[in-house]
Amino acid sequence: MLAITFILGISTAIYSDGLLDRIGRLMALLGSAIPSFWLGFLFIYLFSVQYGLLPSMGRSTWQHLVLPALTLGLGVGAVYARVLRTNMLDMLNQNFVKAARARGMSKRRILVFQVFKHALLPIVTMIGTSFAYMLGGSIIVESIFSWPGLGRYIMSINMRDYPVIQGYVIFTSVLFVAIHTIVDFIYVLVDPRLRVR
Numbered sequence: 158m159l160a161i162t163f164i165l166g167i168s169t170a171i172y173s174d175g176l177l178d179r180i181g182r183l184m185a186l187l188g189s190a191i192p193s194f195w196l197g198f199l200f201i202y203l204f205s206v207q208y209g210l211l212p213s214m215g216r217s218t219w220q221h222l223v224l225p226a227l228t229l230g231l232g233v234g235a236v237y238a239r240v241l242r243t244n245m246l247d248m249l250n251q252n253f254v255k256a257a258r259a260r261g262m263s264k265r266r267i268l269v270f271q272v273f274k275h276a277l278l279p280i281v282t283m284i285g286t287s288f289a290y291m292l293g294g295s296i297i298v299e300s301i302f303s304w305p306g307l308g309r310y311i312m313s314i315n316m317r318d319y320p321v322i323q324g325y326v327i328f329t330s331v332l333f334v335a336i337h338t339i340v341d342f343i344y345v346l347v348d349p350r351l352r353v354r
Contacts, residue, residue, distance in 0.1 A: 162234040166241030171265050188235025197228040197301040214303035225302045233287045237280055244276035277347055285340035
């Protein structure tokens with residue numbers, strides 16, 4: 158999903174205000190506007206009920222993972238594509254881009270090889286937060302697809318199962334801290350200017 162997101166964000170920035178940009182923006186807008194529970198039911202109806210291509214619930218094979226992964230990834234991927242496109246277009250007015258244009262580099266080469274790296278930093282933060290959220294559990298998607306994940310432990314609040322609730326809170330807290338620490342290290346790899354001397 159990340160590869161599709163990057164391709165969509167870069168291509169809509171390269172062909173800004175063209176047909177591909179309009180189609181990409183429309184897809185990103187629809188992907189971010191559709192709620193995940195409605196999208197999950199739509200995927201079940203299309204791919205399981207109508208065409209019988211994929212199973213609608215359970216986790217026996219890799220095919221059981223396709224629909225929940227698409228449901229979780231489509232919404233956040235659409236937001237990533239929109240943010241990436243906006244960041245890349247904002248970077249075009251920076252001095253290093255003007256210098257690259259003065260050296261005779263094409264717009265496409267500047268966008269892909271120079272602007273993309275600088276526009277990636279906000280996306281890294283968003284990916285880290287979304288990754289921690291998805292690992293911590295998404296109870297709606299897990300309930301729709303009968304997927305036995307961590308998000309269903311939240312239901313223990315209604316049953317007052319306090320040890321399970323405490324374990325879940327501690328696990329998700331450690332998970333969020335660890336992933337944001339990894340994001341900080343990735344920042345340094347993407348932009349060496351952030352290194353502390």
